[in-house]
Amino acid sequence: MNxxxxxxxxxxxxxxxxxxxxxxxxxxxxxxxVGYQPLQPVAFSHKVHVDQLGLDCRYCHHDVERAWFSNIPASSTCMNCHNQVLKDDPRLALVRESVATGRPIPWVQVHKVPDYVYFNHAVHVNRGVSCVECHGRVDQMDEVYHAKPLSMAFCLDCHRDPASFLRPLDKVTDLAWRWSVDPAEHARQQRTQGRWLMEHWRVESLQNCSACHR
Amino acid sequence: MRYFLLIYALVVGIVVAIAGCRGSLSRKPPIEVFPDMDRQLKLRPQQPNGFFPNGISSQPPVPGTIRRSLPIQTLSGPVYPFEDAPVNTGRWPGVTNFVELNPLAVSGALLRRGQERFGIYCAPCHGPAGDGNGVTRKLGMAVVANLHDPRIVEMPDGEIFHVISHGRNLMQGYAAQIPVEDRWAIVAYVRVLQRSWLGSLEDLPLHLRQSLERQP
Incomplete structure (x- = not known):
């Protein structure tokens, strides 16, 4: 047989x-x-500033509720504290130089959607979508890395079912927040409360192309 | 067939060895499988740009620029950001005297807004209670004002607004971080904090007073 x-x-x-x-x-x-972790010009640790010191995301990214773009803070924002704390630390030399000369620190962008995607930060954080949904537990990162895929399917997962992701507005920047410590209870609360928030804020499940591509 | 399977296993092994798994940390920028139009010839905020000599795409506005905006609703009517009005400067127009009272209508919503904003921008140094015991005290920030200090309690609202906006002594101004209305909300909330320390038991409504008195 062959x-x-x-x-x-x-x-x-x-x-x-x-x-x-x-x-x-x-x-x-x-x-x-996922996993992209560029080497940044200044060894800034989100873990130290957010997790240990308890700073709110909006202390530095203060335009996130008002603009489509979540701003990288000006170097002078660092100096609000670092004009006294770690005043002469060599790790902050570039920050001090940037404040003195006005030349921006060349931070490396980690999260970037393609230029044909019009993502608006303000509408998301003002309607109960937490930072953590797209950026992961930045409060636990010494060096920021890309934690979620940010693919179109990833966006649609939420756009098809916003109720599974919405949370109260005062918890948006609390990245560790859950409805309950018990996972089953959290899931149950998320379903019922999420649906309520969706109706309350009239959040639409936008799935037409022009919602994001204009 | 044996050789084929061997080569097949080898190729799979090499691919996995080179490419690794999903989610492993990497310094290398993301691979763009289809990069069409991902990067277009348009400026996005805060990106480097060789067109201008300083290399910035978000050029700072020319000094004296008036930003386009809606007026702020104050007790004495709507005020635009370019007007020399107490709500913008904390001072009476044309003079250096600070205004005594908050030009915004103080409501529960404004106080709650002030509480939230105080927690974000002020509490790291001044502490959640405003007593100067924020988290930065332990880190070497030696002189943080206690907001319950009589000097500050006696300050006019306009002066507190001015200090938030432009800073004082070692504190830098927060005008870039906090919009005008939020600064006034914080001023109103600072008054709440001060009142909470200055008040006496008699200031409380009867039912709240009883609940406090019952505690040892």
Whole structure:
């Protein structure tokens, strides 16, 4: 009996399956973006400032509730404290230089949506979408890395079912916040309260193209 | 067939060894599988830009620029940000005297707003109670004003607004971080904090007084 046709078939299936599996696994922002952790010019630790000191996200990113763009703070914002705290620390040399000369610190952007996506920070944080949903537990990061894929499917997961993600407005910047410590109770509360918030704020499940692409 | 399987396993092994798994940390910028129009010829805020000599795309406004905005509703009517009015400067127009009272209508909503904003911008140094015992005290910020100090309790509202806006001594101004209305909300909330320390038991309504008196 000639086994060649069978072998060719098995071989093709293996190669085809392997290519499909590879593309499925690697050709997605879950692989290409998640974990991106650029080396920043200043060793700023979100963990120290947010988790240990308890600063609110909005102390530095103060325009996030008013603008589509969540601002990187001006160097003078650092100097609100660092004109006294760690005043002569060499790690902050670049910050002091930036304040003195007016030249911005060349921070490396971690999260970037393509230029054809019009994401608005203000409408999200003012309607109970927490920072943590897209940026992950930045309060636990010494160095910021890309925690979520920010792919179109990722956006749609929430846009198709906002009730599963909404939370009270005063908890938006509290990244560790849960409805309850018990996961089952949290899920139950999220369902009922999330639906209530959605109706209360008249949050729409926007899925038309022009909601994000204009 | 054996050789084929061997090579197949080898190729899979090499791909996994080189490409790694999802989510592993990397210094290298994200791979863009289809980069079409991801980066367009338009300026986005705070991105570097070689067109201007200082390399900034978000150019600071020319001195004297008046920003386009809606007027602020004050007790004496709507005021635009460019007007020389107490709500913008904390002072009476044309003179250096500070206004005594908050030009905004003080309501429960304004106080709650002030409480929230105080927690974000002021509490790190002045402490949640305003007594100067914020988290920065332990880190070497030696002189933080106690907002219950008689000097500050006696300050006119306009002067507190002025200090929030432009700073004083070692404190830097917060005009860039806190919009005008929020600064007045914070001023109103600072008065709440001060009142909470200056008040006596007799100031409380009867039912609240009883609940306090019952405690040992």
């Amino acid at each position: 086994r060649l046709p069978l072998m060719i078939l098995v071989g093709l299936l293996l190669v085809g399956g392997g290519v499909v599996a590879g593309v499925w696994y690697y050709f997605t922002p879950k692989y290409t973006r």
